[in-house]
Amino acid sequence: MPDYQTHTYDVLVIGAGGAGLSAAIEASSAGVSVGVICKSLLGKAHTVMAEGGIAAAMGNVDERDNWRVHFADTMRGGQYLNNWRMAELHAKEAPDCVRELEAWGALFDRTKDGRILQRNFGGHRYPRLAHVGDRTGLEMIRTLQDHGIHQGIAVHMECTVLRLLTADGRVVGAFGYDRERGRFLLFQAKAIVLATGGIGRAFKITSNSWEYTGDGHALAYHAGAALMDMEFVQFHPTGMVWPPSVMGILVTEGVRGEGGVLRNKEGRRFMFDDIPELYRAQTADNEEEGWRYTQGDRNARRPPELLTRDHVARCIVREIKEGRGSPHGGVFLDISWIKERLPKAEEHIKKKLPSMYHQFKQLADIDITKEPMEVGPTTHYMMGGVQVDGDTQMSTVPGLFAAGECAAGLHGANRLGGNSLSDLLVFGKRAGRYAAAFAKENTAGAIDADQIQQAAAAALQPFERSGSEGPYQVQQKLQEIMQDLVGIVRTESEMKQALVEVEKLRQRAAKVSVQGNREYNNGWHTALDLPNMLTVSEAVTRAAIEREESRGAHFREDHTAKSAEFGKINIVIGKGADGETKIARRPIPEMPAELKQTIEEMQ
Amino acid sequence: MPSATFSIWRGDRESGGLKDYSTEVSEGMVVLDAVHKIQAEQANDLSLRWNCKAGKCGSCSAEINGLPKLMCMTRLNTLPLDRPVTVEPMRSFPPIKDLVTDVSWNFRVKQGIKKFKPRPPDAPDGTWRMAQQDIDRVQEFRKCIECFLCQDVCHVLREHHHFDGFAGPRYFVHIAALEMHPLDVEDRVEELKKAHGIGYCNITTCCRKVCPESITITENAIIPLKERVADHFYDPLSRLFRMFQSKKKEGTHAGTETAAQGRDSGSAGAR
Known part of the structure; x- marks a missing residue:
């Protein structure tokens, strides 16, 4: 048997971003013992990078807003593939979650009468995003962190989970290692919450950090849980494109919310050229009206730059492909033009978008108060993930819960900006609550020594091999394949090619060797992340081949139209008894009449 | 290339x-x-x-x-x-x-700082009212990304290794954010002097110069905290006054501190 340390908790939370910390705080408040594992240091998780805000229908800026409007906006944005129960709970519970953050010390920007200010964002009918300039994620994670450390939660920083342990069809623990010393760790737990975030590192151009290797998706899949909506990967329309080293770094949608406009090299606001039918009634048809909307005119409709992310990203790709792009292969995003309309525009931009100002100034020598930015799409968010129950967030494996980006359902085929931070709060909390309840109702399960043995042996193999295959080279090749063959515009032949290539990479990954020893060895860590990345890449590709239509973030060049048949199903992926990948179409449950009516009223 | x-x-x-x-x-x-x-x-x-x-x-x-x-x-x-x-x-x-x-010492220091404690809600729906100009200063402190570069450069830690009795600039910014938070009613002045050793800081501004978020650490956070400590421990009138008064802090002092460089104009962000 390998050497390992054992930790025992009622509830183990894997991940310490917004969802993980919310789950841990809630579970701990329910009186159970809680351990949290984070891959990085505490407070560095991906949530820290979120910029725009938290969507919550508080109605502080426009009192016409309420949960029904938010629900309908979320469903429309997700092209009705969403888990409607989650969309309902999310819209109803988000405002209280934001107020709770304030009670824990968060300081949001204010309205003139001293309440939480809300801003416009793509796909949201009314100004709805509670925010702090363009660093809302930092405010949120720091608030949760500073509250959580006084709750008696045990935090295991810089640890990674290799596999979930199961017994009698339920989850009983997790086996992993600490990065600092490379020692193995066994976590025994009655319930586990996955809050590991996304999969963006499987793509070359991404706004995601090294952590986003689909760990939770892969851990759940191998533990027998179903994955859903894996074909829906969000490409954010505005990432940096120049210089090359910063390619993919996010440029917040808040730039457009504050009046920023997209132009091609001819200076044309091309977003006016293609407004989808579903949104025509809500979208401005002239520049003047669009500007008035961003400045709070309640009778104006939103400018087309604030259409949903999937659509804006595709319009940008079209401009670039047809030769109307900017010099470095993007399009222009201009906020500096508002000086024609606003006095003190320069201070206004720096006040509302401080980190964008610094990011461009420092990394690209661009002063966004004076000149336009160059932007292009970047892999940003995973709508798909672990299939969960809408109320409890439990997966198809008893005792295993998932919340936040690694869970599927809330966002359907496309996520609205701002709905992720609220997702983390609402469903992190719910997962924590129901995981604690599960832990109270169940005893600890037996740990299977064989499972530990297998995981430990597999983890140490890269040290035992010799050869020239390095972990970084396999990772880079995978990123290129997914970017080129399963990216924004997809077609069956290319995706089938991707499956062949992923299989080849799986063989290469099995030959990877690493130098050095187990102490803080980034090469070894990367080698251990590879199997997860390959698992999720294959799942994304298979689901994308299966969905023969274009909907939301999933665009098929060989099936450009939406299909009524595919509008009624989610694609579900599971692991078969012999380890083979099983793919199934799951009918979307019938929506209650009340919710249907809400959607119709909001058309 | x-x-x-x-x-x-x-x-x-x-x-x-x-x-x-x-x-x-x-x-x-x-x-x-x-x-x-x-x-x-x-x-x-x-x-x-x-x-x-x-x-x-x-x-x-x-x-x-x-x-x-x-x-x-x-x-x-x-x-x-x-x-x-x-x-x-x-x-x-x-x-x-x-x-x-190994930066774990920083996380332990934070654990030892009294957490945020808000006053009762202002409105019947359980919410508070705050003016933007009253939170501008605290929002500056809350920009901190906890890179610990200010800790790294602080000579009390770097040269004198005073890890036992000194919290360091990062945590003075953290305490300042709590103390100047318009809703907070906790009192951290005694421990600022004793446990967190703010007196060791001799305001050489090294921390402020390396802050990647350009937080005006010395002038906006540390000096006002030092003033509070001085008021509390060394002002004879207030000491006398305190003898007749409960120790409980009632209000807050946000926005009344030393004006310092780098401060945004207090324009309300509300539209």
């Missing part, structure tokens, strides 16, 4: 030294890109921390040519490339491996 040489500290808890690596560099690259390139091509087991690559998470702190900086925000065109660029770990903290240091 031109190439440049990077002298990167390689070592572990016991020993280590600078090792030279040459790599090709291109327009727009930052130090983190060069280190990543070296890691991928020449030194797979080179250890470093990073996450966002955009100056938002504060993970990739290091000493570049001797100066504490974020690797992700230090562009190569700001450095002389005709000689090796040195990249070393933060020297105030114990080394773990290569560029990774």
Whole structure:
């Protein structure tokens, strides 16, 4: 048997971003013992990078807003593939979650009468995003962190989970290692919450950090849980494109919310050229009206730059492909033009978008108060993930819960900006609550020594091999394949090619060797992340081949139209008894009449 | 493509030294890109921390040519490339491996600071009212990304290793954010002097100069806190006054502190 340390908790939370910390705080408040594992240091998780805000229908800026409007906006944005129960709970519970953050010390920007200010964002009918300039994620994670450390939660920083342990069809623990010393760790737990975030590192151009290797998706899949909506990967329309080293770094949608406009090299606001039918009634048809909307005119409709992310990203790709792009292969995003309309525009931009100002100034020598930015799409968010129950967030494996980006359902085929931070709060909390309840109702399960043995042996193999295959080279090749063959515009032949290539990479990954020893060895860590990345890449590709239509973030060049048949199903992926990948179409449950009516009223 | 040489500290808890690596560099690259390139091509087991690559998470702190900086925000065109660029770990903290240091002391210090405690809600729906100009100052403090560069450069920690009785600039900013929070009713002045040792700071402003978020640490956070400590412990009138009054703090003092450089005009962000 390998050497390992054992930790025992009622509830183990894997991940310490917004969802993980919310789950841990809630579970701990329910009186159970809680351990949290984070891959990085505490407070560095991906949530820290979120910029725009938290969507919550508080109605502080426009009192016409309420949960029904938010629900309908979320469903429309997700092209009705969403888990409607989650969309309902999310819209109803988000405002209280934001107020709770304030009670824990968060300081949001204010309205003139001293309440939480809300801003416009793509796909949201009314100004709805509670925010702090363009660093809302930092405010949120720091608030949760500073509250959580006084709750008696045990935090295991810089640890990674290799596999979930199961017994009698339920989850009983997790086996992993600490990065600092490379020692193995066994976590025994009655319930586990996955809050590991996304999969963006499987793509070359991404706004995601090294952590986003689909760990939770892969851990759940191998533990027998179903994955859903894996074909829906969000490409954010505005990432940096120049210089090359910063390619993919996010440029917040808040730039457009504050009046920023997209132009091609001819200076044309091309977003006016293609407004989808579903949104025509809500979208401005002239520049003047669009500007008035961003400045709070309640009778104006939103400018087309604030259409949903999937659509804006595709319009940008079209401009670039047809030769109307900017010099470095993007399009222009201009906020500096508002000086024609606003006095003190320069201070206004720096006040509302401080980190964008610094990011461009420092990394690209661009002063966004004076000149336009160059932007292009970047892999940003995973709508798909672990299939969960809408109320409890439990997966198809008893005792295993998932919340936040690694869970599927809330966002359907496309996520609205701002709905992720609220997702983390609402469903992190719910997962924590129901995981604690599960832990109270169940005893600890037996740990299977064989499972530990297998995981430990597999983890140490890269040290035992010799050869020239390095972990970084396999990772880079995978990123290129997914970017080129399963990216924004997809077609069956290319995706089938991707499956062949992923299989080849799986063989290469099995030959990877690493130098050095187990102490803080980034090469070894990367080698251990590879199997997860390959698992999720294959799942994304298979689901994308299966969905023969274009909907939301999933665009098929060989099936450009939406299909009524595919509008009624989610694609579900599971692991078969012999380890083979099983793919199934799951009918979307019938929506209650009340919710249907809400959607119709909001058309 | 031109190439440049990077002298990167390689070592572990016991020993280590600078090792030279040459790599090709291109327009727009930052130090983190060069280190990543070296890691991928020449030194797979080179250890470093990073996450966002955009100056938002504060993970990739290091000493570049001797100066504490974020690797992700230090562009190569700001450095002389005709000689090796040195990249070393933060020297105030114990080394773990290569560029990774043991920063766990910082997390323990935070744990020892009294948490946020709000006054009762202002409105019947359980919410509060705050004016934007009353939170501008605290929002400046809350920009902190916990990169610990201010801790790294503070001589009380770096030279005098006073880790037992001194919280360091990061946590004075944290305490200032709590103390000047319009809703907070907790009192942290006694422990500021005793447990957190604010008196050791002799306001050399080294911390403020290295802050990647440009937080005016010394003038806006530390000096006002020092004034509170002075008021509390050394002002004879207020000491006399306190003898007749409960110790409980009632109000807050946000927005009344020393005016200092770098402060935004107090324009309300509300529209």
